[in-house]
Amino acid sequence: MRFIVTENYEEMSYIAAQETAKFIRENPKLVLGLSTGGTPLGTYQELIKLHEKEKLDFSQVVTFNLDEYIGLEPNHPQSYTRYTWDNFLSKVNIQKQNVHIPPGIFNDDKQVLKEYDQKMLEAGGIDVQVLGVGGNGHIGFNEPSELLNSHTHIASLTDKTIKDNARFFSNIEEVPRKAIAMGVGSILKAKHIIFIANGSEKADAVKKTFNGRITTDCPSSLLQLHANLTVILDKKAAKLLN
Ligand code: GLP
Numbered sequence: 240m241r242f243i244v245t246e247n248y249e250e251m252s253y254i255a256a257q258e259t260a261k262f263i264r265e266n267p268k269l270v271l272g273l274s275t276g277g278t279p280l281g282t283y284q285e286l287i288k289l290h291e292k293e294k295l296d297f298s299q300v301v302t303f304n305l306d307e308y309i310g311l312e313p314n315h316p317q318s319y320t321r322y323t324w325d326n327f328l329s330k331v332n333i334q335k336q337n338v339h340i341p342p343g344i345f346n347d348d349k350q351v352l353k354e355y356d357q358k359m360l361e362a363g364g365i366d367v368q369v370l371g372v373g374g375n376g377h378i379g380f381n382e383p384s385e386l387l388n389s390h391t392h393i394a395s396l397t398d399k400t401i402k403d404n405a406r407f408f409s410n411i412e413e414v415p416r417k418a419i420a421m422g423v424g425s426i427l428k429a430k431h432i433i434f435i436a437n438g439s440e441k442a443d444a445v446k447k448t449f450n451g452r453i454t455t456d457c458p459s460s461l462l463q464l465h466a467n468l469t470v471i472l473d474k475k476a477a478k479l480l481n
Contacts, residue, residue: 240449240463240465240468240469240470241468241469241470242470242472242477242480243469243470243471243472244472244473244474244477245471245472245473245474246473246474247437247473247474248281248437248438248473249281250473251281251282251435251437251471251472251473252279252280252281252282252284252285252435253281253285254471255279255281255282255285255369255433255435255471256282256283256284256285256286256288256289257285257289258433258469258471259271259282259286259367259369259433260286260289260293260295262366262367262431263295263296263297263300264295266366267296267298267299267300268299268300268301269300269301269366269367270300270301270302270303270362270363270364270365270366270367271300271301271302271303271365271366271367271368271369272302272303272304272305272365272367272368272369272370272421272426272429273302273303273304273305273323273327273369274304274305274368274369274370274371274379275304275305275306275319275322275323275371276371276404278371278372278435278436278437279369279371279435280326282369282435283326283327284326286327286331287327287330287331290330290331290332295331296332297331297332297333298332298333298334299334299337300333300337301337301338301339301362302323302328302333302337302338302339303339303340303355303358303359303362303365303421304319304320304323304339304340304341304421305368305370305378305379305380305420305421305426306319306341306379306380306394306418306419306420306421307319307320307340307341307342307343307418307419308343308415308417308418309343309344309393309415309417309418309419310343310344310415310417311343311344311415312343312344313340313342313343313344315343317407317408317413318343319340319343320340320343323338323340339355339358339359339362341355341391341419341420341421342419343415343419348393351419352390352391352392352393352419355391355419355421356390356391356425359391359421359425364425364428364429364430365425365426365428365429365430366429366430366431367429367430367431367432367433368426368429368431368432368433369433369435370426370432370433370434370435370462371434371435371436372434372436372441372444372445372448372459373399373400373403373444374399374400374403374440374441374443374444375397375399375400375444375457376444376447376448376456376457376458376459376460377397377400377458377459378423378426378458378459378461378462379394379420379421379423379426380394380396380400380418380420381394381420381422381423381426381458382394382395382396382397382400382458383397383455383456383457383458384455384456384458385455385456386455387422387423387455387458387461388420388422388423388424389422389423389424389425390422390424390425391419391420391421391422391425392419392420392422393417393418393419393420394417394418394419394420395416395417396414396415396416396417396418401414401416423458423461427461427462427464427465429465430467431467431468431469432462432465432467432468432469433469433471434448434459434462434468434469434470434471435471435472436472436473436476437472437473437475437476438473438475438476439475439476439478441475441476442475442476442477442478442479443479444457444459445472445476445477445479445480446479446480447459447460448460448462448463449462449463449470449480450479450480450481
């Protein structure tokens with residue numbers, strides 16, 4: 240486990256992008272796991288800059304998103320499909336067929352879940368996962384619970400997550416209550432994980448992730464078991480770490 244504590248969000252984002260770019264340069268066919276939310280926005284902006292200024296090449300990169308809200312059309316302003324294309328993928332030279340994001344609208348849930356895992360398997364699993372964390376220690380939408388799912392599944396959002404994510408919607412009622420989420424098994428099988436967190440509101444989750452006991456009550460604490468984890472925090476998120 241490697242810890243990098245930065246001065247601020249911008250520096251965290253810059254370093255996370257440089258780390259990701261290093262992996263892409265080493266392996267142009269990298270299978271990259273993508274996270275959403277506020278945290279990785281700066282990282283994606285830096286990766287776009289690296290594409291524009293240094294010709295970082297995404298033409299063979301394959302991506303898998305961690306999750307998608309159930310019930311949102313792909314072009315809904317708050318869908319993670321729209322988020323990922325608008326904030327990152329439409330601005331680099333990725334090929335559409337290499338992008339995988341779970342659907343928010345579907346008929347056969349079992350089929351959708353099975354297919355997502357199958358595609359990940361066929362791609363050889365995730366090489367590098369960019370990972371944020373929820374204020375309650377959720378990763379992807381794997382929420383604190385007695386039992387966690389290893390595979391892609393339908394996740395119910397906790398009240399805390401619904402409240403936290405309401406800032407992106409016009410009101411809390413609009414926040415979907417369910418999502419399709421990659422399982423913790425797939426996340427932990429990623430060959431490398433780049434974990435990013437910023438701001439004081441993440442300090443407690445960060446402390447529980449790395450200084451606490453490993454428990455499904457804090458899904459991110461399972462990351463302590465990962466062999467190739469790079470943790471990039473701004474100093475506010477790191478302030479409670481021992
Ligand atoms: C969201 C996403 C997670 C993300 C987390 C933190 O609900 N499903 O993948 O890491 O919550 O979001 P933010 O970066 O906005 O704090």
